Amino acid sequence: MEDPQAYIESGILEQYALGLLTPAERVAVEAEAARHPLVAEELAAGQRALEYYAEAHSRELPAAMRDRVLTKVLAQITPAAAEAPVAAPVAATAGAPTPSASLRADVDALARPQAAAEPGVRSISSAAAPTAPRRGLAIAASIALLLSLFGNAYLYQQWQGADTALVALQDTQNRVAANTLVVEKKLGEVKEQNAVLRDAEFHFVALAGTPDAPQDRARVLFNAKTKQVYVDVQKLSPAPTGRQYQLWALNNGKPVDAGMLTQAAASGERLERMKDIASAQAFAVTLEPLGGSASPTMPIQAMGTI
Amino acid sequence: MHHTCGLLRRLATFPFTVSDTLPISLPTASEEDLVRRLKARDESALTLFYDRYASALFGVISRIVKDDDTAEDVLQEALVKIWNAFPAYDAEKGRLFTWVLNICRNLAIDKIRSRQHRVGTRTQGLDDSLAAQRMPAADSFRPEHIGLQEVVQTLVPEQRQIIDLLYFGGYTQSEVAEELKLPLGTVKTRARTAIKLLGKLIR
CATH class of the missing domain: 2.60.40 (Immunoglobulin-like)
Structure with a gap:
C-alpha cells in the first residue's frame, strides 16, 4: 500500500475537491479515504476550504428572485404534474373535470375567462352557441393547449424520473467498484500469506x-x-x-x-x-x-x- | 424541454404565489434537519434550502456564467436537479454544501461550454475567460461578503487566478498550464498551496 502521506502530497485530493477527476478516479480516491483516516481528513479539509471560497462569493439576492425561482422550481417538481394525463382525458370526454389537488386551481383559472357557468366543455359540440360563435373554438383551443401541457408535463416528469434513477444507479455502481477494489486487495494479501504458510522451505x-x-x-x-x-x-x-x-x-x-x-x-x-x-x-x-x-x-x- | 418549462412557468405564475402555498419557514434549520426533510420529499424544505444556500450558489454560478439572467436560470435548474437527485445524496460521503456546489458548478460549466460551442472553438472561450480572469477582481465583481476581502488578502493574485480557472472556469490543470505557459507542476503547487491557505481561514 502506498504511503498515505505521499498520496496526500501528490495533489490528487485537491483535484478531487476541484472536481477535476474522472468518475473512476473519484472512486479510487474515495476508497483510499475509506482506508486512511489521514487521507479522509485531508480530503474533507480541501472541500471545506473550497466551500469557504464559494461562500466568499455570496451575492445578496433580491426578494423578487426568491419568489420567481421557488415558484418555477415547485411547478416543475410538483407530483401533481404526473397525474395530469389521467385527469385530462376525463375532463375532455365527460365534461366534468376531476382535476387532482393542486392542478385544480390551474384548470379553473384557465377555464374561468371562457365559461361563466360550468358547462364550458359541453359547448364545444353545440356549435349554435347564441352569444359568441367563436367561443367553442376558443375553448377547444384551450383544451388542446391543456392536453399538450399535460402531455409535456408527463413526459418531463418521466424524463426527470429516469434521470434520478440513472444517478442512483451510477452511485450504486461506484460503490460496488470501490468494494471490489478493497476485496481484491484483501484477497491478494490472503493469497500471499497462504503461499508462505504452505511453503515447506x-x-x-x-x-x-x-x-x-x-x-x-x-x-x-x-x-x-x-x-x-x-x-x-x-x-x-x-x-x-x-x-x-x-x-x-x-x-x-x-x-x-x-x-x-x-x-x-x-x-x-x-x-x-x-x-x-x-x-x-x-x-x-x-x-x-x-x-x-x-x-x-x-x-x-x-x-x-x- | 424548454417548451415545457415555458408553459409550466406561465401556468405557475397564474394561480398562486409562493407565499400562500408555503408555510413560513425558520431560517435556522440545521443541516441534518434539512437533509432529513429533503429525503422525506418535503417540498417546503426547498424554501429553507434556498434561504440557506441560494446567495452562495448564485454567487458561484454567476461567477461562472458571468450573466445574472443566465445565472438565475441555472440556479433554478440546479434546484430542480438537487430535488430530483436528492435520494442519491449520501451524507456520509460528503457535506451537503459541497454536494450542491458541485451540482451547480457542473450545470453552470455545461451552460458556458454549450454557449462556447455555439459561438466558436473551445480555445477561444478559454482565451476570453482568461482575459476576464486577469481583470482585477474589483472591476468585474463587487464583493458583498466580508469573506472575499479576506480571500483577496490571503491569496496572491497568481494563486487566485489558478483557483478561479480551475474552480469557476471548468478547466483542467493541463489546460491552465498550457494557457498560462506555466509548467504543470507549478499549476499543481499553486492550486495546492491556495487550498491550504483557504483552509487556514476557516475558524
Whole structure:
C-alpha cells in the first residue's frame, strides 16, 4: 500500500475537491479515504476550504428572485404534474373535470375567462352557441393547449424520473467498484500469506516472551533459500507511545535489523513481510523508538532460535 | 424541454404565489434537519434550502456564467436537479454544501461550454475567460461578503487566478498550464498551496 502521506502530497485530493477527476478516479480516491483516516481528513479539509471560497462569493439576492425561482422550481417538481394525463382525458370526454389537488386551481383559472357557468366543455359540440360563435373554438383551443401541457408535463416528469434513477444507479455502481477494489486487495494479501504458510522451505521460529514480557508470543517464518522473512504475531503487549517493535536476526551472535513491525503486524492482524535476511540462527524483538535503531538499544521482549 | 418549462412557468405564475402555498419557514434549520426533510420529499424544505444556500450558489454560478439572467436560470435548474437527485445524496460521503456546489458548478460549466460551442472553438472561450480572469477582481465583481476581502488578502493574485480557472472556469490543470505557459507542476503547487491557505481561514 502506498504511503498515505505521499498520496496526500501528490495533489490528487485537491483535484478531487476541484472536481477535476474522472468518475473512476473519484472512486479510487474515495476508497483510499475509506482506508486512511489521514487521507479522509485531508480530503474533507480541501472541500471545506473550497466551500469557504464559494461562500466568499455570496451575492445578496433580491426578494423578487426568491419568489420567481421557488415558484418555477415547485411547478416543475410538483407530483401533481404526473397525474395530469389521467385527469385530462376525463375532463375532455365527460365534461366534468376531476382535476387532482393542486392542478385544480390551474384548470379553473384557465377555464374561468371562457365559461361563466360550468358547462364550458359541453359547448364545444353545440356549435349554435347564441352569444359568441367563436367561443367553442376558443375553448377547444384551450383544451388542446391543456392536453399538450399535460402531455409535456408527463413526459418531463418521466424524463426527470429516469434521470434520478440513472444517478442512483451510477452511485450504486461506484460503490460496488470501490468494494471490489478493497476485496481484491484483501484477497491478494490472503493469497500471499497462504503461499508462505504452505511453503515447506520456511522454518517456523517460535519467539517466546522474556521475563520482561512473559505473555508475548510470536513466530518468525524464515526461508533460508530465498532469504524471505515473515513475522506472525500471536500476542505482543501494545507498544507504548513513541515506541515501535523492531525485529532482529541474530547471526553469529550479532544483531541484524530485520525491519519494523507495522501497527497491523504488531497487533497480529496479518502476516507481514520483513527485510530479507541472508543468515540467522535466532530472531528477537525489542521495543525501539519510532522508526527503529541501527542496533538494539532496548531489552529483548521475545526471542527464539531456529 | 424548454417548451415545457415555458408553459409550466406561465401556468405557475397564474394561480398562486409562493407565499400562500408555503408555510413560513425558520431560517435556522440545521443541516441534518434539512437533509432529513429533503429525503422525506418535503417540498417546503426547498424554501429553507434556498434561504440557506441560494446567495452562495448564485454567487458561484454567476461567477461562472458571468450573466445574472443566465445565472438565475441555472440556479433554478440546479434546484430542480438537487430535488430530483436528492435520494442519491449520501451524507456520509460528503457535506451537503459541497454536494450542491458541485451540482451547480457542473450545470453552470455545461451552460458556458454549450454557449462556447455555439459561438466558436473551445480555445477561444478559454482565451476570453482568461482575459476576464486577469481583470482585477474589483472591476468585474463587487464583493458583498466580508469573506472575499479576506480571500483577496490571503491569496496572491497568481494563486487566485489558478483557483478561479480551475474552480469557476471548468478547466483542467493541463489546460491552465498550457494557457498560462506555466509548467504543470507549478499549476499543481499553486492550486495546492491556495487550498491550504483557504483552509487556514476557516475558524
